Amino acid sequence: MSQKPYRILITKPGLDGHDRGAKIIAKALRDGGFEVIYTGLRQTPEMIVEAALQEDVQAIGLSILSGAHMTLIPRTMSLLGQQGLGDVLVFLGGIIPEEDIPSLLELGVRGVFGPGTPTDEVVAFIRKEIAAQEGS
Amino acid sequence: MNELLEGALSGQRRAIARLISTLENEEPGAREALARLYPRTGQARVIGITGAPGSGKSTLILQMAREYRRRDMTVGVVAVDPTSPFSGGALLGDRVRMQALSTDPGVFLRSMASRGSLGGLAQATSRVIQALDACGYRRILAETVGAGQTEVDVAHLAHTTVVIQVPGLGDDIQALKAGILEIADILVVNKADLSGAEQTVATLRAMLGLHSGSTSAWQLPLVKTIATTGAGTLELIDAIERHVAYLLQSGQMQIRERARAAKELEEVLRAELLRRALARWGEERYRQAIERLAAHQLDPYTAAEELLKDEGGRMK
Numbered sequence: 001m002s003q004k005p006y007r008i009l010i011t012k013p014g015l016d017g018h019d020r021g022a023k024i025i026a027k028a029l030r031d032g033g034f035e036v037i038y039t040g041l042r043q044t045p046e047m048i049v050e051a052a053l054q055e056d057v058q059a060i061g062l063s064i065l066s067g068a069h070m071t072l073i074p075r076t077m078s079l080l081g082q083q084g085l086g087d088v089l090v091f092l093g094g095i096i097p098e099e100d101i102p103s104l105l106e107l108g109v110r111g112v113f114g115p116g117t118p119t120d121e122v123v124a125f126i127r128k129e130i131a132a133q134e135g136s
Numbered sequence: 137m138n139e140l141l142e143g144a145l146s147g148q149r150r151a152i153a154r155l156i157s158t159l160e161n162e163e164p165g166a167r168e169a170l171a172r173l174y175p176r177t178g179q180a181r182v183i184g185i186t187g188a189p190g191s192g193k194s195t196l197i198l199q200m201a202r203e204y205r206r207r208d209m210t211v212g213v214v215a216v217d218p219t220s221p222f223s224g225g226a227l228l229g230d231r232v233r234m235q236a237l238s239t240d241p242g243v244f245l246r247s248m249a250s251r252g253s254l255g256g257l258a259q260a261t262s263r264v265i266q267a268l269d270a271c272g273y274r275r276i277l278a279e280t281v282g283a284g285q286t287e288v289d290v291a292h293l294a295h296t297t298v299v300i301q302v303p304g305l306g307d308d309i310q311a312l313k314a315g316i317l318e319i320a321d322i323l324v325v326n327k328a329d330l331s332g333a334e335q336t337v338a339t340l341r342a343m344l345g346l347h348s349g350s351t352s353a354w355q356l357p358l359v360k361t362i363a364t365t366g367a368g369t370l371e372l373i374d375a376i377e378r379h380v381a382y383l384l385q386s387g388q389m390q391i392r393e394r395a396r397a398a399k400e401l402e403e404v405l406r407a408e409l410l411r412r413a414l415a416r417w418g419e420e421r422y423r424q425a426i427e428r429l430a431a432h433q434l435d436p437y438t439a440a441e442e443l444l445k446d447e448g449g450r451m452k
Contacts, residue, residue, distance in 0.1 A: 004161045005224070005249065030225040035249045040232035050238045051231060054245055056153040084150055 006130060007057040011039040011048050013076070014066040021093055021115070022063040028119035029061075034126070045076040049083055059089040059126060069096055069104070077107045089129050093117070137165040141172055144271050149244065152271050156246055159263040170263065173270035178393075180212070180269035181380050182276045184294030186256060186316065189282025191300045192326040194233035195363035197277050201237055202366075203373045204275050210242045212273030214264050216257050218281050219249040226250070230279060244273060256280035256287025262400065265293065283316055291319035292399050295392060296379045298372070300324045301340065303332035311343040320356060322375050328360035328368065354382055417443060 010026045012019050019041055026036045037055050039048065052060050060080075064072060069092065080086060091111040092104065101112050111125050140158070143151030155173075158166050183200075185193050194215065201211045215230035226249035237243045246268075248258045257280055268276050280290050291297045299320035311317060323344075325337050337360065344356055357375045361368030383389040414422055425443055428434045434442075 004163070005251070026227055030220060030227045031223045033223045033225045035219075035226045035228060037228045037231060037247050039235050040229075043235065044239075047235055047238050050149075051235070051245075053150055054153050054238070055231075055247060056157045 005033075005035045006059070006126075007035045007037065007055060008059040008061060008126070009037045009039065009048070009052050009055060009057045010061045010063070011043050011051070012041045012063050013043045013045060013048060013072045014064055014068045015042060016064075016066040017041055018065055019063065021065070022061075024119060025061060025063070025093060025122060028123060029126070032123040032126075045072060045079050048076055049079040049085065052080070052085055052088060053083055057088065059091070059129075061091050061093060061122075064092065064094040064096070067095070069094075070100060073104055073109065074107055077109070089126070089133075091122075091125070093122075137169055140165075141169055144267070145173070145176070147272060149241075152244060152267065153246070155271075156264050156267050159267055160248065160258075160260040162260075170266070173267065176270040177266045178269070179272075180265075180274055180276045181296070182265055182269075182278060182294045183376055184278045184280070184290035184297040185300065186280040186283045186287065186290050186297065186319075187300030187324075187326070188284065188302070188305065191282075191302045192361075192363040193279050193282075193300055194230045196300065196324070196326060196361060196369075196372075197230075197279055198234045198236060199361075199363055199366045199369040200277060200373060201234070201243055203369050205240060205242055207373070209275050210273045211237075211244075212265075212268030212271075212276040213237070213243065213245040213279070214248060214261055214268070214276065215245070215279040216248045216250055216261060216281050219251045221252075244268060244271075250281055253289075254287070255289030256283050257289045257293065262293055285313065285315040288316060288319045292396055295383060295389065296321045296376050298322045298324055298376070300326050301336060302327045303330045303336045305336075308339045308342060311339050312346075317343070321354065321379050322372070323356060323358045324361055324368075324372060325358065326361045326363050329362050333360070353386060354379065354388075413443075 008029055010022055012022050026038045029036045037057065039051055080088060090109050092109055093113045095115065096112050104112060110129060113122055140151050140154055144155040155169060158169060185197060187193050197213060201213060204211045217226055217228045217230060219226045228247035228249060230247055234245055237245055246264060248261060248264065250258045253259050261278065265276050265278060278290060278294060280287055297319050299316055301323065323340055325333060337358065340358055359368055359372045359375055361372060425439045429436060429439050
């Protein structure tokens with residue numbers, strides 16, 4: 001095993017019960033050669049950060065449709081920092097209004113993908129981020 | 137590496153997670169780390185859980201871990217799911233059933249991709265178990281990929297192997313076949329509320345009754361569970377603990393540990409000998425041997441002999 005497999009946590013915080021988007025992304029990333037750890041629905045930021053820590057992932061993808069992203073994401077980002085996971089790549093999917101994106105990026109989120117984003121685009125985004133990390 | 141190891145051994149979860157990755161990926165420092173933590177292993181009891189895909193392994197592990205926590209024992213969980221032979225990727229979904237455990241500091245849960253191994257576990261599963269053992273987890277639950285008939289590697293690693301059956305998977309001839317049922321120290325019929333469960337229990341009991349010549353003092357228990365409600369968990373944990381006590385009292389624990397050690401040494405030697413031989417022969421010679429084999433000019437034994445011959449007998 002020459003190259004270290006890249007591990008990604010796909011998770012669904014908050015209370016909405018619709019995880020089709022998260023599953024589509026999880027499968028696309030699996031087919032892209034990543035090891036994807038899927039947590040399922042209704043995760044708290046505490047559960048997500050602990051899962052990321054135990055699984056030693058390099059990236060976390062969160063799918064949020066409930067509109068609670070401006071509460072859930074700041075909390076998740078600050079917990080990640082507290083646990084020494086500040087260098088983990090965080091990206092979002094789901095329904096995120098355009099006007100919220102700048103403040104999410106400000107918090108350290110690296111990518112936001114709305115409904116209808118081709119899955120190839122997400123895979124390419126992650127590959128690019130890895131290449132950038134390795135180059136740095 | 138020192139800092140990481142000390143952090144892990146003192147129970148820092150981030151350090152434990154990093155240590156596991158180091159061992160799993162054979163990153164630099166992995167051998168040194170294993171050498172340092174190995175003397176601290178051997179404290180944990182390892183329980184292997186296997187069964188067909190969808191038989192309820194993950195859900196049952198959630199219930200088992202909860203019961204062990206009620207008994208004030210720390211729990212490590214290692215759950216393996218398959219790696220795609222096409223993309224090399226994997227979808228590790230065992231946390232979905234077990235996320236309720238993730239905020240309990242007495243539980244450490246790690247998902248692993250099988251990365252090409254076919255025996256139901258990953259190559260590095262034993263390393264991950266050893267890391268959790270050294271870091272103080274006293275009961276380690278190792279979950280295989282969804283198993284068919286021959287994924288029996290878990291029995292080499294576990295002190296106690298739990299095989300899960302569910303109603304509706306076959307008749308008494310299936311129960312007689314060699315393979316996965318043979319490795320059970322404890323049989324579980326999960327989904328015991330489904331119709332057909334009594335038939336499955338009766339078939340398995342009849343199969344157990346056919347063990348005529350067995351000299352083992354261990355009477356293989358059959359436990360009925362409903363993992364989604366937790367029914368039967370208490371009986372299952374009691375059976376496991378009885379088995380652990382039996383292993384210790386009968387001297388079987390030492391026998392199993394020795395067999396595991398022999399297998400582990402053999403695996404490491406096999407890989408290391410091959411690696412050293414390939415390094416000595418050079419890629420080109422090895423590639424040529426493969427080419428001639430692929431072209432049906434040589435049979436595999438002759439090809440191997442020719443590679444070994446030039447070693448002046450040293451590799452023999």
